[in-house]
Amino acid sequence: MPNIDLEAIRGLPLFAGMDAANFAELMQAAYLQRFPPHVQLIAEGDPADFLYVVVEGCVEMFAETRGRRSTIELTQPVSAFIVAATLKDAPYLMSARTTERSRLLLIPSEDVRVMFERDPGFAQSIVYEQATAYRSLVRIIKNQKLRTSIERLANYLLRAHAEQGANGALTLAIDKRTLAALLGMTPENLSRAFATLKPYGVTVDGADIRLSKLTDLETFAKPTPLIDARDA
Amino acid sequence: MPNIDLEAIRGLPLFAGMDAANFAELMQAAYLQRFPPHVQLIAEGDPADFLYVVVEGCVEMFAETRGRRSTIELTQPVSAFIVAATLKDAPYLMSARTTERSRLLLIPSEDVRVMFERDPGFAQSIVYEQATAYRSLVRIIKNQKLRTSIERLANYLLRAHAEQGANGALTLAIDKRTLAALLGMTPENLSRAFATLKPYGVTVDGADIRLSKLTDLETFAKPTPLIDARDA
DNA sequence: ATTATCAATTGATAAATGTCAAGCAGGCGT
DNA sequence: ACGCCTGCTTGACATTTATCAATTGATAAT
Numbered sequence: 001m002p003n004i005d006l007e008a009i010r011g012l013p014l015f016a017g018m019d020a021a022n023f024a025e026l027m028q029a030a031y032l033q034r035f036p037p038h039v040q041l042i043a044e045g046d047p048a049d050f051l052y053v054v055v056e057g058c059v060e061m062f063a064e065t066r067g068r069r070s071t072i073e074l075t076q077p078v079s080a081f082i083v084a085a086t087l088k089d090a091p092y093l094m095s096a097r098t099t100e101r102s103r104l105l106l107i108p109s110e111d112v113r114v115m116f117e118r119d120p121g122f123a124q125s126i127v128y129e130q131a132t133a134y135r136s137l138v139r140i141i142k143n144q145k146l147r148t149s150i151e152r153l154a155n156y157l158l159r160a161h162a163e164q165g166a167n168g169a170l171t172l173a174i175d176k177r178t179l180a181a182l183l184g185m186t187p188e189n190l191s192r193a194f195a196t197l198k199p200y201g202v203t204v205d206g207a208d209i210r211l212s213k214l215t216d217l218e219t220f221a222k223p224t225p226l227i228d229a230r231d232a
Numbered sequence: 233m234p235n236i237d238l239e240a241i242r243g244l245p246l247f248a249g250m251d252a253a254n255f256a257e258l259m260q261a262a263y264l265q266r267f268p269p270h271v272q273l274i275a276e277g278d279p280a281d282f283l284y285v286v287v288e289g290c291v292e293m294f295a296e297t298r299g300r301r302s303t304i305e306l307t308q309p310v311s312a313f314i315v316a317a318t319l320k321d322a323p324y325l326m327s328a329r330t331t332e333r334s335r336l337l338l339i340p341s342e343d344v345r346v347m348f349e350r351d352p353g354f355a356q357s358i359v360y361e362q363a364t365a366y367r368s369l370v371r372i373i374k375n376q377k378l379r380t381s382i383e384r385l386a387n388y389l390l391r392a393h394a395e396q397g398a399n400g401a402l403t404l405a406i407d408k409r410t411l412a413a414l415l416g417m418t419p420e421n422l423s424r425a426f427a428t429l430k431p432y433g434v435t436v437d438g439a440d441i442r443l444s445k446l447t448d449l450e451t452f453a454k455p456t457p458l459i460d461a462r463d464a
Numbered sequence: 465a466t467t468a469t470c471a472a473t474t475g476a477t478a479a480a481t482g483t484c485a486a487g488c489a490g491g492c493g494t
Numbered sequence: 495a496c497g498c499c500t501g502c503t504t505g506a507c508a509t510t511t512a513t514c515a516a517t518t519g520a521t522a523a524t
Contacts, residue, residue: 063458087363093458123355132316138304142295142304146296149511188514195473226323380481409501
């Protein structure tokens, strides 16, 4: 495994508190693998054989029932997913697929659990990771249940805008279909939502978005750290 | 603090792996307190001063923005809530209030964090607790996004029915207002949802519900362990 | 250059859910 | 018993969101 990736993985909060020797041992058991776009990695209900780390690319966590489909979150580098199922040795509750070409680290769940029992520092790191992940889900629920689809879009745009330098423009990192799924609406509705935001200075040109009336948009979106911030 | 309660708390997964002396010390710092119904315990945004354990009664976790209000989950005995905020020393993301007369254990967050650093067994127990809590939220999201309100009600009834002995009848433990909030709909809609389920053998008399066509209801509700089961 | 393909948009319509207002019934105190 | 609150229900209507169908526009393949 290239050293530069090892460094990035080592830098994850999840592994921060881990003993160096244990970390090396855990990485011995792991695979770094490339995947093309739109490959399903895991299916809900499957036993949790691996813990995954997104090193590069993007992974969509989603769920399905009765033909309906819902995106729950996107996992971007560098972070782990399905930690909970791995630790509990329980079936995955979500499916996962790549949205683009991605490189993933696969660590056998068994090794993670062994190390978790052996290394108290690792256990502590996992606690922080899990606490962060939990809070992120709370935010997702609040975003979904307390806001209309248009408000969700507006707040998403403001967040992306801030992350990309807050210079009045932003570029969507994912295609609009995926964005619609992430925001919990249909692609048709996303188009209409963009149109609805036009009076608030939102202009769309493909993946490029301009926000020309930022204060108006903020007045409309009413972002709040209790939903839109990211935990440290 | 009465011994019987201490035993129940000690039996919580959260404290299972903890050293006995450490547990005793942590309990020294804790308060056991009674609260009347409908008392707001914490407000979202507040600093996480205490970890709470519901010993008796019921606590509703909810969130508000712009006058809208949404119940996220109900916490019933004996379990802890807002573990994540406590551990991260971060503001609560949810508000909490009692729905009935309740007895709660309050443990100062600072003591929890100190103990978490000191006692690896406690840290491990917290991991399991957090993993379970995380998976519970995933289920809540799936329930909310993949099902209509009527389906949510049908599955709720089936779950309550199973928990109460599966004898063709069940009694709602919470008033219909709270139930509506929990299922993510208005009280008016809940009434209509009950009416819609009549053809599937659901008869309502106040808080008493009879399910006379269980297989029909199951066919309609299509419960799945990936949403409706509870983690061990 | 032409066609095939697919994402994105638009329009028309339907379904799900929320809102407002009124009415009903049971429990409670007087 | 009486009135009165409170929670629940019902009806009429508005809003939000989804669905279906058709069209556009860009990109890639022939």
